[in-house]
Amino acid sequence: MSQNRPRISLIVGSTRPVRIGRQLTDATAAVFADTVDADIQVLDLAEINLPLLDEPLMASMNQYSQEHTVAWAKQISESDAVVFVTPQYNAGYPAALKNAIDYLYAEWKGRPAAIISYGAHGGGAAAKQLREVLEFIGLDLVPGHGAFTIERTDYTPAWGLVDADAVVARYLPEVQKIAGELMQKIAADEDEQAA
Numbered sequence: 001m002s003q004n005r006p007r008i009s010l011i012v013g014s015t016r017p018v019r020i021g022r023q024l025t026d027a028t029a030a031v032f033a034d035t036v037d038a039d040i041q042v043l044d045l046a047e048i049n050l051p052l053l054d055e056p057l058m059a060s061m062n063q064y065s066q067e068h069t070v071a072w073a074k075q076i077s078e079s080d081a082v083v084f085v086t087p088q089y090n091a092g093y094p095a096a097l098k099n100a101i102d103y104l105y106a107e108w109k110g111r112p113a114a115i116i117s118y119g120a121h122g123g124g125a126a127a128k129q130l131r132e133v134l135e136f137i138g139l140d141l142v143p144g145h146g147a148f149t150i151e152r153t154d155y156t157p158a159w160g161l162v163d164a165d166a167v168v169a170r171y172l173p174e175v176q177k178i179a180g181e182l183m184q185k186i187a188a189d190e191d192e193q194a195a
């Protein structure tokens, strides 16, 4: 899993053709890159384009039959930590994100992780649901979390963000805290493996 330089992957949880998730994740990734000495990558579920779960066996049986599953598993295995950036849809998180989570099992277990939610009121209901699922699987969630409130004035008329960096800058301490906590967990895992 680990390289010389740790890798933190930020997962874009929304896949709509018109969305703010990618802009927000890119802006968050830029703060991570400025905060910690790690390789920061964005994993965009819209680009990864997983079909609805089509593996015959449960992920926990660890016998993947589809190339897209193997490729997705590799991307997560090669990440020392993951950050789920999720919008709130009807008091939950997107189906595409749940689908991507359900594809894998061992790759998630024990992996340092964090949740950043967003919505008209910070997306707390989505984060709560997601936390329950990630804890059930056994990811190692950091205490810090992000909850970005997106104001109507943050949107362009075409429903993009006017300035994603400015939105994320409103939550700079929270984002920096998450980045720092993930690095601590990665270091602790490396110490444990070396012992």
Ligand SMILES: Cc1cc2nc3c(=O)[nH]c(=O)nc-3n(C[C@H](O)[C@H](O)[C@H](O)COP(=O)(O)O)c2cc1C
Pocket (backbone or CB within 6 Å): 014, 015, 016, 018, 019, 020, 021, 022, 087, 088, 089, 090, 091, 092, 118, 119, 120, 121, 122, 123
């Ligand atoms: C299906 C759907 C349901 C939504 N439900 C909520 C909601 O429960 N709470 C909320 O604050 N915003 C809700 N919104 C508004 C989203 O926060 C807003 O559209 C945001 O831009 C979604 O992220 P995305 O653009 O990355 O998909 C909803 C949007 C969609 C598309």
